[in-house]
Amino acid sequence: NAGVTQTPKFQVLKTGQSMTLQCAQDMNHNSMYWYRQDPGMGLRLIYYSASEGTTDKGEVPNGYNVSRLNKREFSLRLESAAPSQTSVYFCASSEASQRVYEQYFGPGTRLTVT
Amino acid sequence: AQSVTQLDSQVPVFEEAPVELRCNYSSSVSVYLFWYVQYPNQGLQLLLKYLSGSTLVESINGFEAEFNKSQTSFHLRKPSVHISDTAEYFCAVTSSNTGKLIFGQGTTLQVKP
Numbered sequence: 001n002a003g004v005t006q007t008p009k010f011q012v013l014k015t016g017q018s019m020t021l022q023c024a025q026d027m028n029h030n031s032m033y034w035y036r037q038d039p040g041m042g043l044r045l046i047y048y049s050a051s052e053g054t055t056d057k058g059e060v061p062n063g064y065n066v067s068r069l070n071k072r073e074f075s076l077r078l079e080s081a082a083p084s085q086t087s088v089y090f091c092a093s094s095e096a097s098q099r100v101y102e103q104y105f106g107p108g109t110r111l112t113v114t
Numbered sequence: 115a116q117s118v119t120q121l122d123s124q125v126p127v128f129e130e131a132p133v134e135l136r137c138n139y140s141s142s143v144s145v146y147l148f149w150y151v152q153y154p155n156q157g158l159q160l161l162l163k164y165l166s167g168s169t170l171v172e173s174i175n176g177f178e179a180e181f182n183k184s185q186t187s188f189h190l191r192k193p194s195v196h197i198s199d200t201a202e203y204f205c206a207v208t209s210s211n212t213g214k215l216i217f218g219q220g221t222t223l224q225v226k227p
Contacts, residue, residue: 004157040123040220042118042120042204042218042220043158043204043215043217048214058214090157090158102148102160103215104160105150105157105158106157107157108156108157
């Protein structure tokens with residue numbers, strides 16, 4: 001099992017450009033999440049998807065959109081990138097049928113917006 | 115609302131010394147608690163978790179954490195650290211009715227030879 005995979009690993013954008021971060025999991029998990037990690041702030045939830053076909057906002061959703069394409073894939077889109085979106089982005093998944101939502105993380109995407 | 119506070123942003127320690135990374139949480143409902151570790155340029159890996167039962171939980175690499183409900187704490191300890199323990203450590207909390215993890219700010223453990 002590959003677990004949670006993310007593409008790309010690194011990306012540099014100019015202000016105003018758009019891009020989509022891809023995430024896929026092969027653990028048959030129902031729930032998937034997108035976080036951003038910034039120094040001194042831990043991880044903050046951007047969006048999550050409790051199950052296929054549903055998405056909900058997290059703590060910092062502004063400037064982002066998501067798509068739960070199917071049970072395996074959950075993408076994050078930046079429509080018009082801003083320097084404040086320079087960050088490391090992590091995707092995670094968990095099995096919602098268990099009472100405890102232990103999350104498994106991907107390796108991350110390092111995004112720089114100039 | 116739930117929140118997690120990691121009281122130290124950086125903890126420098128010499129190899130083979132003991133270490134404690136502090137974590138306090140606030141929540142009005144029952145919680146599950148986690149410690150995750152992030153090695154340089156990698157994603158997060160689960161280190162240990164408290165779900166229920168014994169308040170002392172252990173990881174396979176010598177770390178342990180104790181759930182203290184009265185003090186709302188879940189401090190992480192290791193009696194003797196190694197250079198390879200150098201990493202960032204995150205405390206996280208979730209409640210059974212949301213599934214969403216709330217993370218602390220992270221503590222960087224720097225083990226010196």
